[in-house]
Amino acid sequence: MSLAVLLALLVSAAPMTLSVRWEPRVLHPGDAAMVFLTGLPDSKIVEGSLAGQPLTFFPYGDGYAALAGMDLEVKPGTVTWRVGVVDAGGRPLKASGTLQVRGRKFPVQRLTLPKEMVELDAPTLRRVEEESKHLRTLYATISPERFWRGRFTKPVGVSDPGDGFGARRIINGLVRAPHAGVDYSADAGTPVVAANAGRVALVGEYFFPGRLVVIDHGLGLYTLYFHLERADVAEGDRVERVQIIGRVGSSGRATGPHLHFAAHLRQARIDPAGLLQLKLPE
Numbered sequence: 001m002s003l004a005v006l007l008a009l010l011v012s013a014a015p016m017t018l019s020v021r022w023e024p025r026v027l028h029p030g031d032a033a034m035v036f037l038t039g040l041p042d043s044k045i046v047e048g049s050l051a052g053q054p055l056t057f058f059p060y061g062d063g064y065a066a067l068a069g070m071d072l073e074v075k076p077g078t079v080t081w082r083v084g085v086v087d088a089g090g091r092p093l094k095a096s097g098t099l100q101v102r103g104r105k106f107p108v109q110r111l112t113l114p115k116e117m118v119e120l121d122a123p124t125l126r127r128v129e130e131e132s133k134h135l136r137t138l139y140a141t142i143s144p145e146r147f148w149r150g151r152f153t154k155p156v157g158v159s160d161p162g163d164g165f166g167a168r169r170i171i172n173g174l175v176r177a178p179h180a181g182v183d184y185s186a187d188a189g190t191p192v193v194a195a196n197a198g199r200v201a202l203v204g205e206y207f208f209p210g211r212l213v214v215i216d217h218g219l220g221l222y223t224l225y226f227h228l229e230r231a232d233v234a235e236g237d238r239v240e241r242v243q244i245i246g247r248v249g250s251s252g253r254a255t256g257p258h259l260h261f262a263a264h265l266r267q268a269r270i271d272p273a274g275l276l277q278l279k280l281p282e
């Protein structure tokens with residue numbers, strides 16, 4: 001009897017056990033993580049949560065996986081995860097545990113911007129509030145299908161590694177919201193590509209983001225592309241990874257041409273650099 005056959009017999013005779021693996025195991029504000037469940041083919045129900053936030057599992061390899069995000073302002077400490085499965089035979093299985101969230105030092109950016117981009121008159125303030133409300137509603141919309149496949153790609157072909165994620169911003173001497181994306185400096189007109197496959201959820205002209213494209217990758221994951229010179233896609237379009245979606249510009253509140261690239265996962269503002277580093281087989 002070959003070793004492979006022997007192993008197959010042993011596996012088929014063994015009772016199903018729920019094996020849960022987190023990657024990475026230690027988290028920081030802004031991190032994206034994957035949780036993998038193995039050993040349970042054809043399970044009927046797979047659900048779970050991390051820090052009270054639901055995890056959306058999808059079939060992956062010979063098991064299931066889910067992406068989880070830590071918001072950039074999450075506090076260090078211990079967070080609890082929980083997974084519940086009803087296996088192919090109808091048997092309920094449960095597992096739970098904890099993960100550590102460590103602190104992360106973010107840079108402080110002091111910026112001086114033209115007064116009209118900081119001190120907003122009442123109609124502009126209303127516009128900004130409506131735009132941010134619309135974006136929040138969008139990020140809270142969870143498409144039930146996973147569109148992304150494999151690794152996420154840097155959206156501009158420049159050597160700049162990108163910076164500024166989580167930066168505490170002091171603009172014209174006043175503390176403002178932290179910077180929730182990565183800025184890549186690039187010449188105006190540089191092609192901007194989709195970081196992964198998805199559906200174009202929004203193309204617009206917003207006060208701070210300027211011309212923007214938002215891609216829905218499904219299961220609560222969105223990527224954002226701001227300050228574009230132009231957009232080459234329309235709302236509702238399906239896009240493939242590395243498909244050109246627009247060009248770098250300096251529209252909105254920008255001091256020069258650059259791409260502001262950001263990612264939201266179930267409303268957590270995550271570091272897109274971490275998303276790009278996840279090792280995700282096709």
Ligand SMILES: [Zn+2]
Pocket residue numbers: 164179181182183259260261
């Ligand atoms: Zn930015």
